Amino acid sequence: MKTPPPFFSLLKLATALLLGSLAMHTTDSDDVTFSLRDSLTFHDLLDAGRDFGHRYRLPPAAVFHPKSPSDVAAAVGHIFRMGRRSELTVAARGRGHSLHGQAQAPGGIVIQMGSLKSTLTRVHAGAGKVPYADVAGGELWINLLRETLKHGLAPRSWTDYLHLTVGGTLSNAGVSGQAFRHGPQISNVRQLEVVTGRGELLNCSEKENPDLFHAALGGLGQFGIITRAQIVLEPAPKMVRWIRVLYEDFAAFTEDQEMLISAEKTFDYVEGFVMVNRTGILNNWRSSFYPQDPLRAAQFDYDGKTLFCLEMAKNFNPTAAQLAHQEVEELLSRLRHVRSTVFQTEVTYVEFLDRVHASAEKLRSKGLWEVPHPWLNLFVPASRIVDFAGEVFGKIWDNRTSAVIPDEEIFYLVGFLHSAPPADGGAGNLRRALAQNERILSFCRSAGIKAKQYLPHYTISSEWMTHFGLRWETVVRRKMAYDPMAILAPGQRIFQKGLSLS
Ligand SMILES: Cc1cc2nc3c(=O)[nH]c(=O)nc-3n(C[C@H](O)[C@H](O)[C@H](O)COP(=O)(O)OP(=O)(O)OC[C@H]3O[C@@H](n4cnc5c(N)ncnc54)[C@H](O)[C@@H]3O)c2cc1C
Structure with a gap:
């Protein structure tokens, strides 16, 4: 033997x-x-x-x-x-x-x-009160959505992928295209039930044990285990108008995003992504979207270009569809995208929120899900600050939580979401992606761009100290x-x- x-x-x-x-x-x-x-x-x-x-x-x-x-x-x-x-x-x-x-x-x-899922989600909605759901820390956001929809309600802030747990995303921040309106998921929590590292089971909120409350939110699991959370809800819309437009000019792309997130009447969701012309990608991004002007869209020449895609969504109920469409058209008319590239579709609210699941399942069926993912997510400060700043910083990103963001009021979350499937040159791809991540980080350091990692990963304590900056003392005190x-x-x-x- x-x-x-x-x-x-x-x-x-x-x-x-x-x-x-x-x-x-x-x-x-x-x-x-x-x-x-x-x-x-x-x-x-x-x-x-x-x-x-x-x-x-x-x-x-x-x-x-x-x-x-x-x-x-x-x-x-x-x-x-x-x-x-x-x-x-x-x-x-x-x-x-x-x-x-x-x-x-x-x-x-x-x-x-x-395993804690047996403790059921309870929805609390009374006249004149902000509704909320009381949910187990191990519950998936998709299940919370299904439960709250039975009451015509839904959480306000999301992640792109809903098959993540409530406690897992609240330990990071929980960010998606709604965060500019409602803040990340950690800004939409009413109360937590937490088990500390001493084995105490405590409730905490803005009023009760507030330091523990803020420590646990975005706390990377360092200060307690979230066993339950009360998540703020809002009336759920039935439908979503989902739009994608393309840019060739990066400055116009970012300026339009900043305009949209600063505008008073705007979309409910705004995200952007960069499309590098690799085989297949340019065709996939618009499958199940319909061009507003099919003829001109067909003539648009994508070849060899790096393009920037702005993705927006407007929620609506069928009774107010006309008004929503007018608002969408008015907002689109203010954008500087390539005119022929407006692609739209209408889906249910659940289909929109759960949009990544279908792609995940496709990848899983092809064996491309269980592969290395050398992702890098960075919060990058936008140096061109507009008057939106004061509003957002105090109200949307609560700087008493443990989540770390740049010192500027407007910033982007930039995700480099690589995967390294073995069939595609596995180890080599992984090495290349990791080297690229390191080049990006080292460029930020040498150019003095004060980016902060989201879902941070460091191996030595001095790097963690730099990451937390002035908050390091608070982190140690809370620990x-x-x-x-x-x-x-x-x-x-x-x-x-x-x-x-x-
Ligand atoms: C396909 C995909 C899409 C994603 N999209 C987004 C996105 O759009 N926006 C976004 O913000 N993030 C996104 N993420 C990242 C996601 O938020 C993190 O992966 C997060 O870790 C949640 O995953 P999880 O629930 O499986 O937690 P785990 O990975 O299991 O845990 C994450 C950390 O939290 C701790 N933890 C877990 N549960 C608890 C708890 N109940 N109490 C205290 N600590 C706990 C763990 O110990 C660990 O340190 C995405 C991830 C994937 C894989």
Whole structure:
């Protein structure tokens, strides 16, 4: 028989330590700990040690499937009380859509937050009150949408992809084309229920434990595990007019975006993307869209150009369709895109919000989903600031949360969303994409562009200090207050259990 590699021996040792300690409590007739032991599994370690990025594979010692928020509190509290003699750490895992192992806990415990789904979503809507949904941290945004639509309501702020968890995106920020109107998802939360790194189960909001509330929002899982969240809702529209126009001129493209997000009457969603003329891409972007002027659109010559696509959406109800169409036409008339390239379609609100899912499923069926994703997401400040600034900064991006953004009032989220399928020269593609990411970051540094990474990834603490800038002291203070043993979310590599926090 082959000797198992040392890694597996370590893994077994950690498992034995954990089980030993839980068993000790069981003989003390501790019913809670007994039920916790029943919720541990070991057959799914490899899955829990993987993520969407497909670059880090660090399995835990055990996977925990809590049945209630108290189970989460009991497990974390137990590890907290084990003190420094234990190296166990804990990572809450939503759906593992992280890119660099952020939801992994090497040799520790991964908590599958999806197990908490049995605690149902409740919608609260009373006359004269802002409606909200009370939802489990492990619930998917798509399920929250389906539930709230039964009441004619929906959350206001989204991500492009809805098969992410509430706790996972609230630990980052949750950004999409609605963020200029309502702020990111973390600005649309009424209350959280959080398990701190001390194992306390606490409610927090603007009024109750406000420091914990702001720490957990955008907190990269460092200060607590979000077991429930109250998400602000609004009346849901039925339909969406979805429009794409093309630009050849980058300055016109960005100026139009800034004009649209500053305008009082505007679209409900604005995003842009860059189209590099690689085979197939230029044809795919407009499938299921209809050209406003088919003849001239057919004549537009895409060949060899880098084009910029502005994507906009206007929500409406069929009873007010005419008015919505007029507003769309008026807004389009103010844009400086290539005139022949207006493409539109009408879809239901759910079809629009869930638009990425169909593409994801297509990629999955072709085996192109489970491949390395060397993504880089940057918040880049827009140096041409317009009068919109004061309005947005205070109201939309709450700078008391843990999310880090540039110092300017207007900024872009620029995503380089590469994938490196093995069939397509895998390792080479991955190397090239990583090198390109590094060139972009190093250009930002040398040109003095104060970009901030979104879904940040750093490996050494000095880089984290630079990332947080003046907020670093707050981060350390909050860590000492809420997770002094550095048990939570070790995969972010900000703090290390056993090392001094400061
Ligand atoms: C296809 C795709 C599209 C995306 N589109 C967008 C987008 O449009 N906008 C956007 O903002 N982001 C987007 N993301 C990024 C997404 O927000 C992150 O991947 C995020 O991590 C959510 O994924 P998840 O729910 O699977 O969380 P995970 O990856 O499982 O966890 C993320 C981090 O949060 C921690 N965590 C998870 N659950 C909790 C919890 N309940 N409490 C505390 N900490 C927790 C984990 O420990 C980890 O550190 C996209 C990702 C993918 C793969």
